[in-house]
Amino acid sequence: MTKTVHIIGAGISGLSAAVRLANENLKVHVHEATQQAGGRCRSYFDAATNLTIDNGNHLLLSGNRHAVAYARSIGTQAGLVGPKSAQFPFVDLRTGQRWQLDLGDGRLPLWVFDEARRVPDTGLFDYLALMPLIWAAKSKLVGDAIPCKGTLYERLVQPLLFAALNVDPPEGSAGLAGAVVRETLLAGGQACRPLIARDGLSAVLVEPAIRLLQQKGASIAFGHELRAFSMSGDRVGELQFGDDTVAIGPECVVVLAVPPRPASALLPGLKTPTKFRAIVNAHFRFDPPRDMPPILGVVGGLVEWLFAFPQRLSITISNGDRLVDMPREELAQAIWRDICKAGSVAGELPPWQIVRERRATFEATPEQNALRPGAQTGWKNLFLAGDWTDTGLPATIEGSVRSGNRAADLVLALR
């Protein structure tokens, strides 16, 4: 009879598993290596801008149903805010052309039949050419499944898949891209409404989970890094944290919700993705003009998405490995130039911060996707969670929550 669960890692996957299990009245102990929960999805005070910023701008879509349900379960669904319908304004920095993609709020992608709502200069057949992606095999490349050129590609498919896969789409996994398209574009505008944690990732997705866990009697130990497992037959026997060791009795189960590198160090022989891609975010202390949309898609420049927050403009650049060694000031200047054009703002470079997450996501290629393990391990009381486990999705909050829920369900199935 399982009564106690030790969860290693307080990122979104570990927290979602913890919340689900605490709600089922299991005794939950969370162990986090750092002093802060949230992992790759967290906020912190930044002295350079004198603002609380997120490590990265995180965009959810209303079709991310597990992520939205997780927010609901911790009482913060209202903190995920976005426009009433799935409208995406875009600007092309090369031509200055602006347009708005209006996916409406239906359950079917009927907008493709309406010339006024399609991407400008695209026709119905351009959209039909995307069909092979929908059920593409995991081993296939996006570039072998659909045409990676032309107006529709440049103005919609490339920005969407670049952000979702964090690789240049032609080299990405068509299977993962297909999952994204099925759950968003193909599910109509009601699944594509952009959602942002406006008050910060930690305030909306992390701290309320910690509070709920504490109310339910769970313990959360920060600065408590798991250094090694001791195995006993086909079970985990002990957790070794350096200064202390926790015995894992017959009623105890462990969920390992750490990134791939620590997971493979803790479990030698575990198959995990081995290649990663960076995401670059930059934050500028600047009051957005009143008419600036909360999210603006940018093509033809360095910047890909421009987010307007109170007192702050922030940008995201995916697949950012080429920028990780660029001098920071030079990068800030280049980004600010793009922002001025895209956002129609002017002025000297305001106070700024650049956050370069080198291993933001595993590389969403067919080769790396094939290295993702399931949640079960060779040990009966050890399950895996994390955006890099085999969720069928790229490394996203939605994938993390699904992985946490799946690990929790496996724990509950032992009862």
Ligand SMILES: Cc1cc2nc3c(=O)[nH]c(=O)nc-3n(C[C@H](O)[C@H](O)[C@H](O)COP(=O)(O)OP(=O)(O)OC[C@H]3O[C@@H](n4cnc5c(N)ncnc54)[C@H](O)[C@@H]3O)c2cc1C
């Ligand atoms: C810059 C950036 C932008 C992103 N943008 C988006 C986006 O727009 N939309 C989206 O859906 N997703 C986005 N993502 C992806 C999303 O953040 C991740 O998929 C998600 O946060 C991963 O959660 P996780 O729990 O799987 O892993 P992690 O967040 O990596 O959590 C793992 C935790 O385990 C801890 N840990 C590690 N080793 C140990 C140990 N030995 N003992 C104890 N604890 C340990 C770590 O400190 C960490 O807290 C982005 C990511 C980044 C970095």
